[in-house]
Amino acid sequence: MIARYVSWPMFFAALCLWLLSASFAHAQLSSPVPLSGYAWSSTIGWVSFSGPGYGVDIETNGDLDGYAWSSTIGWIKFGGLSSFPSGGSDANLDISTNEATGWARACAGTEFGDCSTMADHPGGWDGWISLNCSNTGGCGTSSYVVGAGGGVLTGYAWGSSVIGWLDVSNVTFTAPCSPGFQCLADLSGYEQTDQWCQVVNTTNCSSPLICDTGNPGSCVANTLAGSISVRPAAARSGDTTEITWSSTDAISCTVEQQNAAGNASQSWTGLSGTETSDPVNQFTIFSLMCTNAGGIPEYEVASTSMDIIPLNIET
Structure with missing residues (x-):
């Protein structure tokens, strides 16, 4: 047996690609998006995608589900189908590429004309409607795909001899976001x-x-800036100090008095000011935290500290 090894950089790169592809494959909508408007076929005329008691939705996983209506051939079913032609699956819109794949079916092409069974109608037409030329294994003869962009479907579907080309460019939807x-x-x-x-x-x-x-x-x-100073910067344990601060392009500021462990004992607010600290018994940090009109979260723009003079040092 020949041992095979994969370097960590190669493994990490492959893992990143897999995670990226997985994130796109599982992209989800927060709620279904209903379609409205009409598709057009030169042989059967207009096909309505919404009306009283029926419609077609883009489901949260991108599946197209529901019924469209043609006054010429009746109901066209999206979703819940089976016994697909080659390359078969239910109609789905990949929201990461805005391209549809899969099939819809005119119920008139099923055995009883109502999609209650997926057996073909004995008359010879099966009613299948392809949303992407890749469904049939290639796009060499005719390149077509149903897409979505700017609140409208794009392109053509193919419904063979009865429907022919189905232009979906007048089928609309309300996009959940503005790009x-x-x-x-x-x-x-x-x-x-x-x-x-x-x-x-x-x-x-x-x-x-x-x-x-x-x-x-x-x-x-980022023009947000500030300065802070203390006077005196060193004192005996129990003494206080005077804190002075100012800021530039801020809408609010907070000064915090903290010990070496980061625990705050006192704070002041204002774009600028001068205050007297609590008695200081250990090394202490004074931090100036500010935010600006842009909404940037409050963060430290300046800091200073005060040292304690040991008792054995004479003044």
């Missing part, structure tokens, strides 16, 4: 989201830049 950018919570970068509210890209701002909350999708200089 665009939004800042990360800590303003360290921004995300780009699509019409399905899925994050399609994340960009990190190069420090010290932060996300521009007035124009998400770009980075700007």
Whole structure:
């Protein structure tokens, strides 16, 4: 037997690719998205995708489910089908690529004309409607696919001799999100989201830049700054000190008096000010925490400290 080894870098890279592909494969909508409007066939006319008591929805996993209606051939069923042609599956819209795959079926093509069984109608037409040329094993002869973008379906489906080409460009939906950018919570970068509210890209701002909350999708200089000082900076145990601070481009600030363990004993608020500390008995840190109008979470913009003079040192 020949032992085979995979290096850690190769394993890690493969794992990352698998996780990325898995995240796309399981992209989900928060709630079903109903379709409305009409598709058009030059042989059977208009096909309605919504009406009293019927309709077709994009389910949370991307499956197309429900019924469309044609006054010429009757009901067209999406979802819950079986006995598919080659390359078969129920109709599904991959929300990571905005392309549909799978099949719908005109119930008139089933044995009893009502989709109660998946056996073919004895008249010869089976009613299957393909949403993607890849369903039949290749797109060399005719390249077609049903897609989705900007609140409307795109492209064509194929329904063989009875339906022919089915133009879905007048079938609409209300997208749950408007594509665009939004800042990360800590303003360290921004995300780009699509019409399905899925994050399609994340960009990190190069420090010290932060996300521009007035124009998400770009980075700007972080002008939030401050200074803090104490006087005296060293004193006997039990003495107090005077704290003075100021800030630039902040909307709120907090000064915290902390011991070496990080435990706060006192705090003050204000964009600037001068205050007297509690009696200090050990090495103490004074931190200036501020936030700005951009909504950046409060963080430390400046700090200083006060030392304790040992008793055996004479003044």
